[in-house]
Amino acid sequence: MALRGVDALVITDRSNITYLTGYTAKSAYVPQAVVISIQQEEPTFILRKMDAPAALHETFMARDKVIGYPEALVGDPDVDGYDAIIDFVIDVGPSNRGVGLEIGGLFAPSAEKFKARLPRARIVDCTGAVTRIRMVKSDLEISRMREAAAITDAGIMRASEIIRAGVREVDAVSEIMKTLVRGANGKPGTWLATPYFITSPRTGAAHITWTEDILRRGSQVNLEIAGVRHGYTAPMSRTFSIGRPSDRLRRVHEAQMAGLQAGLGAVRAGRTCHDVARAIYGTLDKKGIKKESRCGYPIGIDWMEKTASLKEGDLTVLKPNMTFHLHLGNWAIEEDFGYLISESIRVTESGVEVLTSAPRQLFELPSAA
Numbered sequence: 001m002a003l004r005g006v007d008a009l010v011i012t013d014r015s016n017i018t019y020l021t022g023y024t025a026k027s028a029y030v031p032q033a034v035v036i037s038i039q040q041e042e043p044t045f046i047l048r049k050m051d052a053p054a055a056l057h058e059t060f061m062a063r064d065k066v067i068g069y070p071e072a073l074v075g076d077p078d079v080d081g082y083d084a085i086i087d088f089v090i091d092v093g094p095s096n097r098g099v100g101l102e103i104g105g106l107f108a109p110s111a112e113k114f115k116a117r118l119p120r121a122r123i124v125d126c127t128g129a130v131t132r133i134r135m136v137k138s139d140l141e142i143s144r145m146r147e148a149a150a151i152t153d154a155g156i157m158r159a160s161e162i163i164r165a166g167v168r169e170v171d172a173v174s175e176i177m178k179t180l181v182r183g184a185n186g187k188p189g190t191w192l193a194t195p196y197f198i199t200s201p202r203t204g205a206a207h208i209t210w211t212e213d214i215l216r217r218g219s220q221v222n223l224e225i226a227g228v229r230h231g232y233t234a235p236m237s238r239t240f241s242i243g244r245p246s247d248r249l250r251r252v253h254e255a256q257m258a259g260l261q262a263g264l265g266a267v268r269a270g271r272t273c274h275d276v277a278r279a280i281y282g283t284l285d286k287k288g289i290k291k292e293s294r295c296g297y298p299i300g301i302d303w304m305e306k307t308a309s310l311k312e313g314d315l316t317v318l319k320p321n322m323t324f325h326l327h328l329g330n331w332a333i334e335e336d337f338g339y340l341i342s343e344s345i346r347v348t349e350s351g352v353e354v355l356t357s358a359p360r361q362l363f364e365l366p367s368a369a
Helices: 014-021 049-058 081-091 106-119 128-134 139-162 167-184 245-266 273-286
Strands: 008-011 033-037 044-048 066-069 098-101 122-125 196-199 220-229 234-240 294-297 323-327 329-335 337-339 343-347 352-356 363-365
Touching: 008 014, 014 033, 014 081, 014 128, 033 081, 033 220, 044 049, 044 081, 044 352, 044 363, 066 081, 081 106, 098 106, 106 234, 139 167, 139 220, 139 234, 139 343, 139 363, 167 220, 167 363, 234 245, 245 329, 245 337
Parallel strands: 008 098, 044 066, 098 122, 234 363
Antiparallel strands: 008 033, 033 044, 196 220, 220 234, 234 343, 294 323, 323 343, 329 337, 343 352
């Protein structure tokens, strides 16, 4: 804040709020913000009054640091919760100071409201400032990531048991979700990240969910799920075949596995996202496979951190305790055909720790339950 000349930092990104306070309740559908003031030792959380009790339960802050704004600011086209947040910023310091905003996460009218109501303030765009700090995890955060990864592993193994011909997609997904909630090793899941359950002939799609269709012999299932512990999320993807996989699917699996191994071998502190991506793309090219999408992204709170990308040209330097979803998903190889395999990983000084541990294979499943 001092380096940016900011006396008040207004944090509205819900993942950054979790990082700063521990708050995980899903109330970001209305305005809310954590305000960090250079004049005050502790931050202040301003949110809808009906959500304030959740903040008292989930954060470390004292009662007077949690401010619930009235219901009159909800559902009104002229005023909203940002008015309460701006009132607080005005109250805690001179109006001509530097005010940091995560402008990239605000709707344009909301950003304009801050500028209009703080005409003498110097507005500083602090989008990504906290998110970048989040990239390097503490040991406690890594332990949460490991717990989440164990839940993900359990979900994948449950999928291998329940995916069969004659089973409805929705019933298979419900069993996977039960596992993601029950958790693993005595640690329950604390939230449900949306599972992506994509079946033939839609496997060239990336982000669609289950249907009420019935799984059939010969069907392929591309599954992407994530266990969650206190906001920390460890995703993983695997591909399943009900019955013998096609020769095309086997060839793609072998190529993508080689790419995944190359990527894992390239990860270590001091290298860059570019280095990892180049190792993967180079290996896939040798196998005759083209992958247009990036090879992964940082993970932590709420699945994805919007900072770096494992792609060529991204020179973000890898540091110990950075965590990534190393994703060899290859969508739209053809319009109706794609393939998934991925791992959640931690960067170490000398290499990589793979947090997820379900078998790294193309699952060939029996045709019937």
